[in-house]
Amino acid sequence: RKEVEQDPGPFNVPEGATVAFNCTYSNSASQSFFWYRQDCRKEPKLLMSVYSSGNEDGRFTAQLNRASQYISLLIRDSKLSDSATYLCVVNIPYSSASKIIFGSGTRLSIRP
């Protein structure tokens, strides 16, 4: 089983739609969780951190369920500029540092 698994996608939705991504992780020692977005041929950029109580940033809402070991990302009122690959990221303590594990990513395309 992969350490971090995401919806395979691709998701192709109309502008204005609501879209949700899920991600599961296998290591119960995982300490912190993030969603990154990556545009074609660019570096990953932090979209939002995911906190236990859930958090919202404008049109984006992230949720964490530690008992079931999954995190989610909800995008409301999607825009054309939301088209990107969304990477679920889990941070695991490891020795004197931490390991960051990426999910395989979910490609999102927003159509006009």
Place this chain on the structure above:
Amino acid sequence: DTEVTQTPKHLVMGMTNKKSLKCEQHMGHRAMYWYKQKAKKPPELMFVYSYEKLSINESVPSRFSPECPNSSLLNLHLHALQPEDSALYLCASSQEGLAGDFYNEQFFGPGTRLTVL
């Protein structure tokens, strides 16, 4: 300044060449990372430096040799690479505490796109 810079942006090298990738950050971060990313795949961790010491080596072949000259700089020395090593090489940094403060996000540089002929 929340920027991680990487040079060069693009690099083409032969299998017998020796080259180096450079990464710099001025955010006071004490952890720095090298990743390799192939097309349509997520980044794969290669090395982690914490407080200028190598903390994690993900069984990377010795033809890749990391170096951390100081807390702001991270190099990746390349020698005798293979064509399958062609990829985007990403550097990242994060706040990291010796006490195990693992809650901090990583900031990525724009990457070096490497082609090995």
